Amino acid sequence: MRLDRPVKTIAIIGGGPSGAIALNTLLEEGEFEEIVLFERRDQLGGIWNLNDSKSDSALNLTAEGVKDYSPNIPVFESNELIREGHDSPHQKFYGTAGYPGMRTNVTEDLMTFSDDTKWPRLIPPEEAGFTNAEAVHAYLLKYFEKVKSKANYKIELQTSVEEVTKAGDKFQLVLKKDLSDGKERWYKQQFDAVIIAPGNFNVPFIPTKYPGILDVNKDVLFHSRFYKNNKQFTNKTVLVVGSRVSGVDMVKLISPVAKELYISHRSTPSTIKSQNLSNVWKKPDISKVEQRDDGKVSVQFKDDTEVVFDYIVFATGYQLSFPFLKKFDPDFTTGNRINNLYLHTFYTPDPLLISIGLYVSSLSYRAFEYQAITAARFLSGKGELPSKEEQQKWYNDRVDQYGDSKDFYFLNFDENLDIFDELINVGGGIEGKRRYFVLTEDQHRSREAARRRLEGLADTI
Ligand SMILES: Cc1cc2nc3c(=O)[nH]c(=O)nc-3n(C[C@H](O)[C@H](O)[C@H](O)COP(=O)(O)OP(=O)(O)OC[C@H]3O[C@@H](n4cnc5c(N)ncnc54)[C@H](O)[C@@H]3O)c2cc1C
Numbered sequence: 001m002r003l004d005r006p007v008k009t010i011a012i013i014g015g016g017p018s019g020a021i022a023l024n025t026l027l028e029e030g031e032f033e034e035i036v037l038f039e040r041r042d043q044l045g046g047i048w049n050l051n052d053s054k055s056d057s058a059l060n061l062t063a064e065g066v067k068d069y070s071p072n073i074p075v076f077e078s079n080e081l082i083r084e085g086h087d088s089p090h091q092k093f094y095g096t097a098g099y100p101g102m103r104t105n106v107t108e109d110l111m112t113f114s115d116d117t118k119w120p121r122l123i124p125p126e127e128a129g130f131t132n133a134e135a136v137h138a139y140l141l142k143y144f145e146k147v148k149s150k151a152n153y154k155i156e157l158q159t160s161v162e163e164v165t166k167a168g169d170k171f172q173l174v175l176k177k178d179l180s181d182g183k184e185r186w187y188k189q190q191f192d193a194v195i196i197a198p199g200n201f202n203v204p205f206i207p208t209k210y211p212g213i214l215d216v217n218k219d220v221l222f223h224s225r226f227y228k229n230n231k232q233f234t235n236k237t238v239l240v241v242g243s244r245v246s247g248v249d250m251v252k253l254i255s256p257v258a259k260e261l262y263i264s265h266r267s268t269p270s271t272i273k274s275q276n277l278s279n280v281w282k283k284p285d286i287s288k289v290e291q292r293d294d295g296k297v298s299v300q301f302k303d304d305t306e307v308v309f310d311y312i313v314f315a316t317g318y319q320l321s322f323p324f325l326k327k328f329d330p331d332f333t334t335g336n337r338i339n340n341l342y343l344h345t346f347y348t349p350d351p352l353l354i355s356i357g358l359y360v361s362s363l364s365y366r367a368f369e370y371q372a373i374t375a376a377r378f379l380s381g382k383g384e385l386p387s388k389e390e391q392q393k394w395y396n397d398r399v400d401q402y403g404d405s406k407d408f409y410f411l412n413f414d415e416n417l418d419i420f421d422e423l424i425n426v427g428g429g430i431e432g433k434r435r436y437f438v439l440t441e442d443q444h445r446s447r448e449a450a451r452r453r454l455e456g457l458a459d460t461i
């Protein structure tokens with residue numbers, strides 16, 4: 001399936017790394033009349049931009065879990081509406097999930113794009129090739145600058161995409177721009193195609209399966225998404241739930257000031273090896289939680305032990321949320337996956353809606369780059385998708401394998417290489433305006449280094 005009429009106008013939702021490579025690659029393709037990138041924060045860089053100007057709403061846990069907001073679109077007949085800005089009554093997760101002290105867990109050669117492979121600085125030991133969030137952010141800002149000389153694009157900051165619908169062959173976006181005088185400008189704009197790159201780590205996931213959890217005072221509950229510093233945990237007894245990357249980081253960052261810290265894990269990944277911090281203890285999954293009158297919370301674990309805590313820090317990951325697509329397709333996502341997405345990229349019912357940056361792999365930004373090249377070639381009429389039936393089969397096979405689990409988008413190296421091959425097929429071969437890069441031996445070694453580093457970090461628990 002090839003486009004019979006190449007698209008002319010494209011919206012990109014999100015100004016993080018995925019948005020950066022999408023914009024750059026579409027411009028390099030050189031076939032489009034107008035590309036507009038919308039970023040709701042006041043600076044580009046996605047989660048690597050640690051400077052939050054807007055704070056997130058308080059954590060509101062309901063029986064269905066943590067809820068994202070539902071768009072509340074004002075009625076306006078003309079093309080725009082200016083009104084006093086008001087905080088949404090709904091929960092919004094505007095700020096970054098990143099935190100000071102965060103380090104990359106992928107090396108420079110895979111967490112950069114193939115046409116600019118150097119971060120501004122590495123962190124010691126430099127030969128390991130890792131860096132901090134500030135360096136990744138600086139790299140991304142510079143990467144956005146690369147396209148400065150091109151004419152046919154715009155970047156709209158502080159502009160949130162609130163709704164995407166389709167009428168005929170045009171997508172209609174409803175946009176909300178925060179103005180400097182505290183007002184907000186609502187307006188509509190139409191595009192032939194839409195690339196969604198809003199990130200997958202916006203809305204925290206907190207399991208509600210634990211009896212008593214919904215009755216706990218909300219200020220006892222915390223999610224790693226909101227971590228900025230460890231001050232509030234000083235001399236407190238803290239439980240960290242979840243034992244993957246955020247869990248390990250929370251233990252490392254909070255244990256130096258906490259009185260005691262416990263980490264509860266559902267499964268025990270091989271990365272947690274020892275327990276050599278004097279105030280850190282391991283626990284199995286929780287069986288029950290009870291709010292106490294003194295404001296603390298009593299937690300019973302599956303080994304029948306009980307501990308009283310000042311805080312429970314959930315490092316239990318994230319759920320997908322695309323509130324702006326609720327009207328377009330109410331069943332767009334299950335929270336763990338997007339329904340009917342071919343190669344984790346093309347939305348089979350309407351392949352002019354394309355997702356970039358959704359899946360997580362050790363190939364990091366290079367995976368986003370493969371998706372962006374394929375998108376650019378398809379949208380310019382050069383690429384070709386297989387039939388809808390074949391796309392659907394590819395997707396159904398993944399659903400059979402992973403069900404509705406978070407592992408759906410956590411790809412291992414071989415799975416990612418298979419996707420690369422299939423993306424090259426859709427894109428019509430390696431050569432093109434922008435060439436698909438081929439992984440070098442060094443990059444294979446980097447991947448190994450990243451894996452070893454993760455294990456090394458977990459050793460400290
Ligand atoms: C704590 C943490 C650490 C991580 N560390 C690593 C790492 O070391 N290595 C690695 O490879 N990956 C890491 N990741 C994964 C990370 O998601 C990727 O590195 C990368 O940032 C993904 O890029 P993205 O552009 O898809 O999403 P994001 O970086 O999340 O950017 C999405 C952008 O879209 C904007 N946006 C969202 N919704 C809208 C809307 N409706 N309208 C307008 N704009 C919108 C957001 O404001 C944001 O700026 C980490 C993730 C987390 C949470």
Ligand SMILES: NC(=O)c1ccc[n+]([C@@H]2O[C@H](COP(=O)([O-])OP(=O)(O)OC[C@H]3O[C@@H](n4cnc5c(N)ncnc54)[C@H](OP(=O)(O)O)[C@@H]3O)[C@@H](O)[C@H]2O)c1
Binds near residue numbers: 317360
């Ligand atoms: N660069 C960095 O330093 C850095 C820092 C933080 C995060 N990140 C990235 O951010 C992404 C998210 O990582 P994450 O660690 O926040 O989330 P995650 O990888 O989804 O891990 C979630 C953890 O919560 C546990 N969990 C989930 N649901 C549960 C339930 N119902 N009951 C009990 N336990 C449950 C999981 O248990 P199981 O193990 O049993 O599944 C797992 O340990 C990853 O891509 C990661 O690489 C990177």
